[in-house]
Amino acid sequence: MLIVAVLLLAAGTYGFRLAGVLLAGRLALPDRVRRMLPLVAATLLAALAATAALTEGGGFAGVARPAGVLVGVVLAWRRAPFIVVVVAAAATAAALRLAGLP
Amino acid sequence: MGTSERTSTSRLARDVAAIAVAITAVGVSFGAIATAAGLPAWLVCAMSVLVFAGGSQFMAVGLIAAGNPVAAVLAGLLLNARHLPFGLAIAGPVLGGGRWTTLVGSHLMIDESVAFALAQPDASARRRAYWLAGGTLFVGWNAGTLLGVALGGAAGDPGVLGLDAAFPAGLVALLLPSLRGVEARRVALAGAALAVLTTPLLPAGLPVLLALAGLAALALPLPPRREAPC
Numbered sequence: 001m002l003i004v005a006v007l008l009l010a011a012g013t014y015g016f017r018l019a020g021v022l023l024a025g026r027l028a029l030p031d032r033v034r035r036m037l038p039l040v041a042a043t044l045l046a047a048l049a050a051t052a053a054l055t056e057g058g059g060f061a062g063v064a065r066p067a068g069v070l071v072g073v074v075l076a077w078r079r080a081p082f083i084v085v086v087v088a089a090a091a092t093a094a095a096l097r098l099a100g101l102p
Numbered sequence: 103m104g105t106s107e108r109t110s111t112s113r114l115a116r117d118v119a120a121i122a123v124a125i126t127a128v129g130v131s132f133g134a135i136a137t138a139a140g141l142p143a144w145l146v147c148a149m150s151v152l153v154f155a156g157g158s159q160f161m162a163v164g165l166i167a168a169g170n171p172v173a174a175v176l177a178g179l180l181l182n183a184r185h186l187p188f189g190l191a192i193a194g195p196v197l198g199g200g201r202w203t204t205l206v207g208s209h210l211m212i213d214e215s216v217a218f219a220l221a222q223p224d225a226s227a228r229r230r231a232y233w234l235a236g237g238t239l240f241v242g243w244n245a246g247t248l249l250g251v252a253l254g255g256a257a258g259d260p261g262v263l264g265l266d267a268a269f270p271a272g273l274v275a276l277l278l279p280s281l282r283g284v285e286a287r288r289v290a291l292a293g294a295a296l297a298v299l300t301t302p303l304l305p306a307g308l309p310v311l312l313a314l315a316g317l318a319a320l321a322l323p324l325p326p327r328r329e330a331p332c
Contacts, residue, residue, distance in 0.1 A: 005171035006145060009162055010152035012175070013182040017208040020189020021197050038220055039289060040314060041191035042280040044184050045217050045273055046290035047297035047313030053270035055301045065267045072271025082117040082275050086124065089271030093264030 062102035068093030111230065114218070118235045121214055122242040124268050125156070127260050129246020132159055134257035136250075139167035143251045150247035154240060155212060158182050161306065181307035187314070188216045195225035196232045210236025214269075217276035285320060292316035 024037075053069040054061050072089030080088075129150065136146040141163065153159055158178035165174035188211055189197075196219055197207040215236035219228040250257050260266065281287045293316025297309040304312070 001171060002141065002166060003145060005162070005166060005175050006149050006152070008175045009158065009178045010149070012179045013153055013155055013158065013185065014209060016179075016182055016185040017189055017211045018205070020186040020191075021193040021204055021208050021211075022189075023186075024190045024193035025198075036317070036320075037187075037191040038280060039286055040187050040317070041216055042220060042277055042286065043290050043293040043313050043316050044187060044310055045213060045220075045277055046281075046294045047310045047316075048184070048213060049270040049273040049277070050294035050298050051301050051309060052273075053267070054298050058302050058306075061266075064264070068264055068267030069270045069274070072267065073274050076271070076275035076278055082272065083120040085275045086120050086268045086272045090124070090264035090268040093267035094262060095264075097262065097264070 064093045064096035064101050067096055110227065114231055114234060118218065118231075118238050121235070121269075121272055122238045124265050124272075125214070125239050126242040126246035126249075127263065127265055128156060129243045130250035130253065130257045131246075131260045132156065132163075133247040133250020133252075134254055135160070136163045136247075137254055139163050141166065146251050147244070147247055150244050153178070154209065154243065155182050155185075156243065157306075177305065177307070180305060183307060184310055185211055192216055192219050192228070192232065195219075195228045207233070207236070210240055212236065212239060213273065214239055214276075217273050220280050221276040223279075288319045289316045292319040 029037075049069075054066055056062070056065075068089045068091075071092040072085045075088055076082075076085045132150065133146055136149070136159075137143060141149075149159055149162075153162075155178075158181040161181060162174040162178040165171070165177060189208065192211075197204050210233070215232050218235040219232040222228045222231045277290070281290050293313030296316055297313040300309040300312055
């Protein structure tokens with residue numbers, strides 16, 4: 001039973017992945033829509049980043065994680081190298097947790 | 103390969119490596135948690151290879167442990183539905199070409215490989231970034247899972263390392279080049295706000311898809327530019 005669940009999840013997930021790629025080659029999308037597709041992906045990723053930064057299981061994510069992400073975003077905005085952004089975000093969240101913040 | 107191309111490839115490799123370390127650590131935690139939840143070790147490893155979508159795997163394991171495998175499949179699929187629009191967006195520059203490129207490349211589609219691709223300036227750089235990120239992170243995620251299964255309860259909590267803050271920050275850093283324009287920024291911010299506000303109300307996965315309604319912000323007229331007072 002468990003293996004069926006895992007296989008269904010795997011097959012469905014792969015189906016979503018492949019469907020988008022195949023549809024892109026077959027749908028006759030107007031140029032205006034085609035040009036917007038990268039913005040569609042960017043908007044989904046922005047929403048994903050925002051919900052991952054601020055929420056946990058439908059509630060608020062606490063203090064440490066949003067603060068860490070905020071530090072990373074400010075650094076990214078100031079054009080800091082990617083690795084600095086990622087490490088600073090993690091270090092900030094880790095330090096705040098060490099200090100006892102949720 | 104020109105000098106500037108070589109520089110950008112080595113910078114890309116370094117950036118991908120940073121995320122790969124984090125993903126491997128989260129993979130360790132997934133392996134340990136899934137084993138602790140009672141899943142057989144081989145099934146945990148198979149899941150990471152075949153599903154390769156961390157968020158849905160954690161959610162599915164939680165629901166399976168709670169005795170509800172049907173909900174695990176449905177909730178996981180809802181969470182992963184965003185890959186369809188991802189595929190639409192990146193198929194042309196990244197996954198065009200032979201049948202195997204499409205079949206294998208589609209499986210490497212995760213948030214980070216899409217984000218790394220979008221962050222590049224042209225089609226060939228997008229292609230390179232997608233495959234490098236997708237391939238490296240696939241190896242990292244599965245190596246981490248394997249290690250977590252082996253370590254079991256000895257594996258630590260990635261929250262201690264602040265990794266949960268690293269992923270959203272990395273995504274935003276990769277997105278900024280795509281959001282230079284006023285319109286793009288408005289759409290992304292509207293979508294993100296909508297997703298955050300609806301998260302307490304809707305099942306996981308739906309708020310992120312709902313963010314596409316942020317595209318409606320494009321239909322609104324731009325606010326008139328205020329004249330600078332003299």
